[in-house]
Amino acid sequence: MKTFKLNQKILTKSIFVIVLSISAIFSSVSAQEPIKLGFIPLTDCSPIVMAKELGLFKKYGVEVIVTKESSWANVRDKILTGELDGAHCLYSMPFSVYTGVGGKAGSEMKIAMMLNNNGQAITLSNDFCGKVGFKDMAKAGPVVAAxxxxxxxxxxxxxxxxxxxxxxxRNWLALAKINQKTSKIITIPPPQMVANMKVGNMDGFCVGEPWGGVAAMQKVGFTQIATQDIWKDHPEKALVVNKDFSAKRKADLVKVMKAVMEACIWLDVPANRKKTADIIGKAPYVNANNDVIEDRLNGEYNLGCNLGKKIYKGDQMAFHKGGMVNFPRKSHAIWAMAQFVRFGYLKTAPNYKAIADKLILTDLYKEVAASMKIKVPADDMKPFSLTMDKTVFNPANPAAYLKVVKN
Incomplete structure (x- = not known):
């Protein structure tokens, strides 16, 4: 009888140990759930796609699933709900969403790092071909007005x-002196731009490459100006992440950032851009002509409309530039929010600095940069001007800028 009781105790204890072990295994598996990153079919999704294709996520010890998303609104919703842990994202989107311009006010999406500068374009339909030339802002306004x-x-x-x-x-319209109140501005997902212009749904559009290049190649429209002509080395896409993911899986986010940073460094090597175009041009990613992607990555723009070719050297799409690209600047966040006021999205000024502080993971970026021996630029919160609009923007005083800037 004593032996039975003893065996029963040993059995009970063994079962308890097994249960604990199974629980630990499941907890470990749960902690290592794959990280889900979304992207929109644009050339500047390359840092996330190439980090995956080059095996850099695995190198840093994280399993990442990358998914093609249908629209920026879809990306926003999935990041906010946690269906996506993060995504290749418009850098101004978190501020648009938080202020209620492009989502429910107060909704938090965090910026971990920047992905690229430059490489977007204003495309006009062939209705304007021969009437306004490349970068000819003096004619753009009267032609559109006519x-x-x-x-x-x-x-x-x-x-x-x-x-x-x-x-x-909107900055282009202001530079061309086109009254924005008399122009209809609609929202179209990037991959649908060319098809919509082809059937006459719009007179012009602004989107990232390769879709401006594709419009020119297909003779649907022409590149009237590249965004780096409006603002050289402007901020563009960011790695934006879910709030809970950034807090609860910080160590994994650091690994993701290191992989993406290494991809950005790799992408800035000119010899790597053909391979990039060949990969991201495939159907699972951008699904566009490789040659167009490669040319515009290299700064070689066939403009369309018999305008010839424009070569950008040093101001084509950039992904790293010794860390100058990847640092998420609060001054750029404040500039974006000032545009929301300027163009009538917001009736009153938001708390610029507090929002930038809340949504940008500056300390985390600096931690990653330091670990990779990447210099952090010292230019944040300093006044700056755009290339075409010479109005000085002082991030410490957006109100002064708004008093003098034109819509």
Missing amino acids: KLKAKKEVTFAMTFPGGTHDLWL
């Missing part, structure tokens, strides 16, 4: 309210 008078309405497209493409388009 069509507006004849048609009663001129339509332009961008990709997300308050997103970068929206801001570049």
